Amino acid sequence: MADEPQSKAGDGVGYWKANLRLIIILLAIWAAVSYGAAIFLANPLYNIPFFQINLAFWFAHQGAMIVFVVLIFVYAKTMDKIDRDYDVHE
Amino acid sequence: MSVEVITYIIVGLTFVAYIFIGYQNRVRTTSGFYVAGHGIPPVANGMATAADWMSAASFISMAGMISFLGYNGTIYLLGWTGGYVLLALLLAPYLRKFGKYTVPDFVGDRYYSQSARVVAAVCAVFISVVYVAGQMRGVGIVFSRFLGLPITAGVIVGMAIVAFFAVLGGMKGITWTQVAQYSVLIIAYMIPAVAIAWIVTGIPIPQLALTFSDIVPKLNQLQIDLGLIEYAKPFQGLSMLNVFMITVALMIGTAGLPHIIIRFYTVPSVRAARYSAGWALLFIALLYTTAPALAVFAKYNLINELHGKSMEQIETLDWATKWAETGLLKFEDKDGDGVMSLKATPDETEITIDRDIIVLSTPEVAKLSPIVIALVAAGGLAAALSTAAGLLLVISSSISHDIYYRLIRPNATESQRLMVGRIMIFVAVLIAGYFGINPPGFVAQVVAFAFGLAAASFFPIIILGIFDKRMNREGAIVGMVLGMGFTAIYIVGNKFFGMDAWFFGITAEGIGTFGALLNFVSALVVSRLTPPPPAEIQAMVESVRIPRGADHYAEHYE
Numbered sequence: 063m064a065d066e067p068q069s070k071a072g073d074g075v076g077y078w079k080a081n082l083r084l085i086i087i088l089l090a091i092w093a094a095v096s097y098g099a100a101i102f103l104a105n106p107l108y109n110i111p112f113f114q115i116n117l118a119f120w121f122a123h124q125g126a127m128i129v130f131v132v133l134i135f136v137y138a139k140t141m142d143k144i145d146r147d148y149d150v151h152e
Numbered sequence: 153m154s155v156e157v158i159t160y161i162i163v164g165l166t167f168v169a170y171i172f173i174g175y176q177n178r179v180r181t182t183s184g185f186y187v188a189g190h191g192i193p194p195v196a197n198g199m200a201t202a203a204d205w206m207s208a209a210s211f212i213s214m215a216g217m218i219s220f221l222g223y224n225g226t227i228y229l230l231g232w233t234g235g236y237v238l239l240a241l242l243l244a245p246y247l248r249k250f251g252k253y254t255v256p257d258f259v260g261d262r263y264y265s266q267s268a269r270v271v272a273a274v275c276a277v278f279i280s281v282v283y284v285a286g287q288m289r290g291v292g293i294v295f296s297r298f299l300g301l302p303i304t305a306g307v308i309v310g311m312a313i314v315a316f317f318a319v320l321g322g323m324k325g326i327t328w329t330q331v332a333q334y335s336v337l338i339i340a341y342m343i344p345a346v347a348i349a350w351i352v353t354g355i356p357i358p359q360l361a362l363t364f365s366d367i368v369p370k371l372n373q374l375q376i377d378l379g380l381i382e383y384a385k386p387f388q389g390l391s392m393l394n395v396f397m398i399t400v401a402l403m404i405g406t407a408g409l410p411h412i413i414i415r416f417y418t419v420p421s422v423r424a425a426r427y428s429a430g431w432a433l434l435f436i437a438l439l440y441t442t443a444p445a446l447a448v449f450a451k452y453n454l455i456n457e458l459h460g461k462s463m464e465q466i467e468t469l470d471w472a473t474k475w476a477e478t479g480l481l482k483f484e485d486k487d488g489d490g491v492m493s494l495k496a497t498p499d500e501t502e503i504t505i506d507r508d509i510i511v512l513s514t515p516e517v518a519k520l521s522p523i524v525i526a527l528v529a530a531g532g533l534a535a536a537l538s539t540a541a542g543l544l545l546v547i548s549s550s551i552s553h554d555i556y557y558r559l560i561r562p563n564a565t566e567s568q569r570l571m572v573g574r575i576m577i578f579v580a581v582l583i584a585g586y587f588g589i590n591p592p593g594f595v596a597q598v599v600a601f602a603f604g605l606a607a608a609s610f611f612p613i614i615i616l617g618i619f620d621k622r623m624n625r626e627g628a629i630v631g632m633v634l635g636m637g638f639t640a641i642y643i644v645g646n647k648f649f650g651m652d653a654w655f656f657g658i659t660a661e662g663i664g665t666f667g668a669l670l671n672f673v674s675a676l677v678v679s680r681l682t683p684p685p686p687a688e689i690q691a692m693v694e695s696v697r698i699p700r701g702a703d704h705y706a707e708h709y710e
């Protein structure tokens with residue numbers, strides 16, 4: 063039936079696709095906070111206040127770096143689960 | 153006790169610690185020498201990577217560079233951190249699974265080509281030599297600024313320390329000393345930053361003080377009044393396109409630097425490689441989110457204390473007198489009105505501030521105890537020595553492993569290989585020391601070269617080697633040659649022969665981004681027009697993509 067747990071073990075193609083999907087999502091966020099918020103959208107975001115500074119400046123000098131750290135840990139954690147689901151963990 | 157005596161004691165204690173750690177971790181196998189026996193826990197590797205990465209320039213000069221660039225300082229902040237996301241997602245786990253010793257190892261095996269291996273080894277040596285010259289110089293400069301020693305003497309002391317733990321301990325000794333060096337440098341950076349944040353804004357956490365206090369609006373106003381740039385406004389003095397291209401080039405350059413990549417060979421598993429990239433960036437971000445805050449506080453404070461004051465008033469400030477003696481601060485009453493004024497142009501300004509002052513003078517400006525001043529000296533030395541050690545290992549392994557063992561004498565015994573490794577690291581120390589004492593005038597220019605080359609050569613072919621199973625020898629070689637060739641010609645022409653930045657006005661610092669793109673595109677096109685790689689290479693790519701079996705793979709190779 064539909065809810066029967068399906069073993070994904072041995073599905074090498076599925077594992078690689080799941081990995082690539084996760085990489086694409088995380089790199090999209092990576093690009094959005096750095097090239098997006100801090101560079102290409104910097105002029106409009108400069109006019110949006112963020113506490114005592116402007117939003118573009120916050121991303122450029124603080125925010126993007128914090129997001130980078132979070133992205134790597136999210137990748138590592140999510141891959142732990144994907145590795146187990148596809149039974150390729152160490 | 154004078155500041156100098158305390159500095160000698162603190163610096164001396166840290167050096168004894170590094171020597172002790174290096175001796176404790178001496179190695180007797182090539183695996184220990186090149187990759188610390190794949191035995192470094194992820195958090196420790198994160199600290200070692202952070203120390204490996206953050207150089208004398210990051211520690212001493214970066215906050216100062218940002219304080220003069222304002223908003224555009226983001227090229228360094230994001231450019232030198234964003235690459236770790238690429239490393240964690242696209243490179244580190246797969247290279248760890250591959251499980252050998254060096255970057256040229258991967259390039260040579262994946263592209264089944266000894267010429268690709270040699271090109272990669274030569275690139276790795278070039279990039280690392282360029283880099284290490286600046287580090288040894290940094291050691292000498294710290295000694296001369298804090299202790300009044302001649303730069304040459306400082307460089308020789310630094311060489312002796314690095315030679316000791318690197319020759320004996322190889323990667324294992326280097327890694328554990330880097331863990332200690334990270335601890336020293338981060339404490340030395342944070343104490344003055346917290347103190348000055350507290351003094352200037354009343355909030356002791358620099359990152360929060362930057363966002364939640366009114367210090368940035370105040371500095372903006374001050375800078376505008378003086379005719380300087382509005383601090384927090386984007387793209388003044390550097391176009392949006394250039395900010396983008398430089399940021400990308402530094403990010404992918406970071407991800408292609410051999411001394412950073414090989415750190416991920418030292419952990420026990422693929423999973424550990426992913427997490428240790430996260431720890432590395434967390435430890436780096438601690439300093440990198442503090443630096444822009446420190447830049448603002450120190451700039452504001454310097455303008456406030458110095459601008460519009462008479463020479464008599466300035467002379468009452470001990471730190472101003474001290475740094476004026478070193479030439480890092482200069483006062484000259486050009487219009488003869490008895491008052492020192494900060495102006496926008498070098499011709500008119502009566503106060504000249506060297507960027508290194510921002511970090512170096514902070515403990516004294518914040519009236520901290522001499523112990524903190526001594527700690528900053530120890531921190532600068534830790535930053536320079538740890539980066540130098542990592543680079544020296546790349547120089548040694550490229551020659552002793554990739555060229556001597558893999559190319560010239562494949563039947564060399566374990567002990568011969570280890571001996572050659574130790575000799576080469578010692579030779580590398582001598583070369584680094586030579587350039588530290590006699591710095592070629594073009595060191596600053598060639599740093600752009602190191603990043604551009606790493607971005608245009610290693611980054612694309614490693615990524616393609618993992619993510620494109622169809623990529624073959626022909627594609628990789630054409631890609632490397634075109635990407636690197638274009639980047640090298642553009643940088644050399646622009647920096648040394650006065651060539652215009654003719655390519656859309658992109659500066660030499662940013663051109664590696666286009667070089668990398670050229671490498672990607674030409675490699676993809678050529679690979680599709682030539683035969684696919686052999687079946688065993690395709691099987692190797694399959695294996696690299698799956699975590700299980702990293703240990704087995706490594707053993708199989710031994």
